[in-house]
Amino acid sequence: MSIVEVNNAKKFYALGKTTVEAVKGVSFEIEQGDFTSIAGPSGSGKSTILNMIGLIDTPTDGEVFIQGQPVSKLKDREVTRLRHETIGFIFQSFNLIPVLTTRENIEFPLLLGRNNKLTRERREYVDFLIEEVGLQDRQKNRPNELSGGQRQRVAIARALVTKPVIVLADEPTANLDSATGDAILQLMKKVNRDLKTTFIFSTHDAKIVELADHIIRLKDGLVTENYKQTGA
Amino acid sequence: MGTIFKIALRNLTQHKVKTIIVGALITLGITLTFIGNSMFESAERGVKRGYSENFTGDVMVQARSDKKFSLFGFDEVAFGGNQDPTPVIQKYDQVLDTVRKLPQLASFTSQVSGFAFLNLDEKGQAFSLLFGVEPDSYFSTFPSIRILEGRMLRNGETGIMMSRKRLDQIAKDNKAVLKLGDDVLLNSFSNKGLKIRSLPLVGIYEYVVPTQALEVVSFIDVQTMRALDAMTVGSKDEVKVDASTQKALDASNDDFFSGSTVTAAPAQAKVDLNNLLGDKSVRNSLQTIDNGSWHNVLIRLKPGSDVTGTIADLNRTFAASQLPVKAVGWKQAAGTTAALTDVAQIIFNIVIIILAVVAVIIIINTLVISVMERTSEIGTMRALGAQKAFIRRLFIAETMLLAGFFGLIGIAVGSIGVLAINLAGIKIDNDFLQILFGSATLKPNLSLGQMALALVYTFFIGLVSWIYPVSIALKVSPLKAITTE
Numbered sequence: 001m002s003i004v005e006v007n008n009a010k011k012f013y014a015l016g017k018t019t020v021e022a023v024k025g026v027s028f029e030i031e032q033g034d035f036t037s038i039a040g041p042s043g044s045g046k047s048t049i050l051n052m053i054g055l056i057d058t059p060t061d062g063e064v065f066i067q068g069q070p071v072s073k074l075k076d077r078e079v080t081r082l083r084h085e086t087i088g089f090i091f092q093s094f095n096l097i098p099v100l101t102t103r104e105n106i107e108f109p110l111l112l113g114r115n116n117k118l119t120r121e122r123r124e125y126v127d128f129l130i131e132e133v134g135l136q137d138r139q140k141n142r143p144n145e146l147s148g149g150q151r152q153r154v155a156i157a158r159a160l161v162t163k164p165v166i167v168l169a170d171e172p173t174a175n176l177d178s179a180t181g182d183a184i185l186q187l188m189k190k191v192n193r194d195l196k197t198t199f200i201f202s203t204h205d206a207k208i209v210e211l212a213d214h215i216i217r218l219k220d221g222l223v224t225e226n227y228k229q230t231g232a
Numbered sequence: 233m234g235t236i237f238k239i240a241l242r243n244l245t246q247h248k249v250k251t252i253i254v255g256a257l258i259t260l261g262i263t264l265t266f267i268g269n270s271m272f273e274s275a276e277r278g279v280k281r282g283y284s285e286n287f288t289g290d291v292m293v294q295a296r297s298d299k300k301f302s303l304f305g306f307d308e309v310a311f312g313g314n315q316d317p318t319p320v321i322q323k324y325d326q327v328l329d330t331v332r333k334l335p336q337l338a339s340f341t342s343q344v345s346g347f348a349f350l351n352l353d354e355k356g357q358a359f360s361l362l363f364g365v366e367p368d369s370y371f372s373t374f375p376s377i378r379i380l381e382g383r384m385l386r387n388g389e390t391g392i393m394m395s396r397k398r399l400d401q402i403a404k405d406n407k408a409v410l411k412l413g414d415d416v417l418l419n420s421f422s423n424k425g426l427k428i429r430s431l432p433l434v435g436i437y438e439y440v441v442p443t444q445a446l447e448v449v450s451f452i453d454v455q456t457m458r459a460l461d462a463m464t465v466g467s468k469d470e471v472k473v474d475a476s477t478q479k480a481l482d483a484s485n486d487d488f489f490s491g492s493t494v495t496a497a498p499a500q501a502k503v504d505l506n507n508l509l510g511d512k513s514v515r516n517s518l519q520t521i522d523n524g525s526w527h528n529v530l531i532r533l534k535p536g537s538d539v540t541g542t543i544a545d546l547n548r549t550f551a552a553s554q555l556p557v558k559a560v561g562w563k564q565a566a567g568t569t570a571a572l573t574d575v576a577q578i579i580f581n582i583v584i585i586i587l588a589v590v591a592v593i594i595i596i597n598t599l600v601i602s603v604m605e606r607t608s609e610i611g612t613m614r615a616l617g618a619q620k621a622f623i624r625r626l627f628i629a630e631t632m633l634l635a636g637f638f639g640l641i642g643i644a645v646g647s648i649g650v651l652a653i654n655l656a657g658i659k660i661d662n663d664f665l666q667i668l669f670g671s672a673t674l675k676p677n678l679s680l681g682q683m684a685l686a687l688v689y690t691f692f693i694g695l696v697s698w699i700y701p702v703s704i705a706l707k708v709s710p711l712k713a714i715t716t717e
Contacts, residue, residue, distance in 0.1 A: 056710035084617020095612040099242035
């Protein structure tokens with residue numbers, strides 16, 4: 001069964017008196033454990049699709065299914081709970097909470113939701129993630145004391161801390177230099193391989209696209225290619 | 233909850249300038265409110281002490297009336313003879329029986345109030361508030377009078393006691409010096425005509441409890457007071473006249489010359505000079521001073537007595553016994569002068585409310601700016617799975633911490649201010665301010681009640697301030713986390 005299914009999703013925005021058709025009706029499925037790239041030039045609709053999959057935007061028409069569940073009829077509280085339990089986010093601008101330290105930022109999603117106790121098991125998992133992203137000596141630093149790469153590592157650890165089945169990353173390397181970007185992608189790939197987490201990331205960088213095993217190409221709000229590749 | 237407070241606290245410390253601006257405003261508001269209310273609280277105590285120990289007692293019994301009146305008569309003073317007479321207590325003996333049965337009774341006295349002009353011949357006239365008293369019971373009920381010259385008025389004696397301050401004022405205003413033993417001429421003019429009485433000045437006094445602004449009152453024997461107030465035996469009675477007399481009374485000037493109203497006496501009738509005026513009993517009763525007339529019964533209770541409860545009990549008993557009187561507290565007994573403190577406090581509270589509204593608007597504005605600046609942060613939290621309730625709690629915690637912390641500083645600064653004013657003992661020279669603060673020295677008290685009230689204000693400001701900013705924060709969607717840099 002596919003973990004994500006997008007069925008004829010459309011997204012229109014009103015811009016003054018005109019309507020912008022960001023996504024004109026796209027359909028695709030993503031399997032569990034896929035390392036998926038949604039690729040395309042700027043304005044192709046990849047961020048919009050990612051937002052719809054991440055339940056932070058709703059399609060004007062069509063439906064998005066997460067683990068087989070249609071999400072368009074869910075209430076805000078249910079959407080928030082589903083997002084918390086199912087999806088991890090890695091933002092282009094990192095979006096760390098400025099007043100929290102590295103460790104506190106990573107722990108933050110664990111303190112939301114119904115089960116919000118920091119148990120010993122959860123602390124150990126936070127330790128494991130900090131070690132995985134190589135930030136053991138930066139645990140007590142705040143975001144403004146970290147480099148861009150370090151911040152994105154914190155964001156990756158934070159996205160993984162709730163053990164989500166899907167991690168969404170919107171241009172995760174856009175604000176990083178190429179070496180750091182490569183390192184971040186390798187890290188994501190490693191987590192995908194080791195934890196079987198489904199990664200869906202948007203990019204317009206052809207070099208990064210090649211790392212994905214499932215590629216969905218977009219142009220002008222429509223899917224132009226949707227294929228899987230081996231050996232990535 | 234720990235995370236929420238951690239984030240709230242760190243946000244406050246991170247945005248120091250905003251926190252300090254809002255905090256300073258809260259501190260200033262709470263400090264002013266605290267000092268102001270402390271001063272008014274001690275003012276009320278001072279006024280109460282000044283009045284209840286010197287004039288009003290704890291409870292005053294007065295005649296029932298449609299209009300409100302105090303120890304000094306009706307609140308609306310009408311000069312020129314149209315002043316309504318203060319109602320007299322009916323069934324006085326039964327009223328006294330009820331008062332005497334009060335278990336918490338310490339002492340009581342009765343009194344007649346009024347005013348007159350002190351005639352100073354060519355040096356003019358001086359207005360005088362007068363209390364007609366029975367000296368023994370009055371001065372044992374209100375022992376806070378100290379005789380400076382002469383002696384206390386005695387029971388059954390005709391005379392006047394005046395305060396040093398009043399005599400000094402007359403000397404200053406009218407250039408007239410009144411000395412002990414001088415005859416004081418009092419004129420009173422009411423709807424029953426002009427009354428003139430001459431009384432010897434038997435004593436010059438001052439109050440032990442400072443009530444300088446009220447030392448315009450002079451004490452005279454009650455019988456003279458009744459005469460000046462025209463409280464005669466007949467004044468309470470309705471005069472019944474026969475039909476022909478009523479017709480004559482109702483007649484106009486023209487009727488007297490038309491021949492039908494007045495009939496001429498027969499020419500040969502003999503005139504009995506002794507009975508020329510006919511029955512004079514009504515006229516006589518209108519000229520006989522009513523020895524049993526009193527305006528008020530002033531009651532002092534044993535220390536620690538429940539004054540409000542006593543007033544309620546008395547009124548229940550009066551109603552049950554169908555006595556046309558009512559018991560009132562010291563404030564109503566004191567009349568408009570004591571109400572000045574209330575008025576001033578209301579004005580002060582209005583000013584404080586305006587200040588609070590301004591403060592709340594500034595706090596709301598600052599918090600709204602803070603929400604806008606933190607759109608990405610709020611959106612990120614929502615994207616990561618924070619429910620709206622979490623965001624709401626976060627902002628409530630922030631405003632409450634802000635208001636609570638700076639409110640406590642305000643209370644601390646206010647307390648220091650109150651103590652400093654108390655230690656400095658600022659003298660008040662202005663009579664109006666003396667009435668207002670009930671004392672010649674400004675000595676506000678530090679009270680737990682005022683601290684608790686200031687805390688309530690603080691948390692009220694906190695509560696009101698978060699509503700709008702939080703409503704904006706709750707509208708921030710996770711999408712904003714991505715679209716806002």
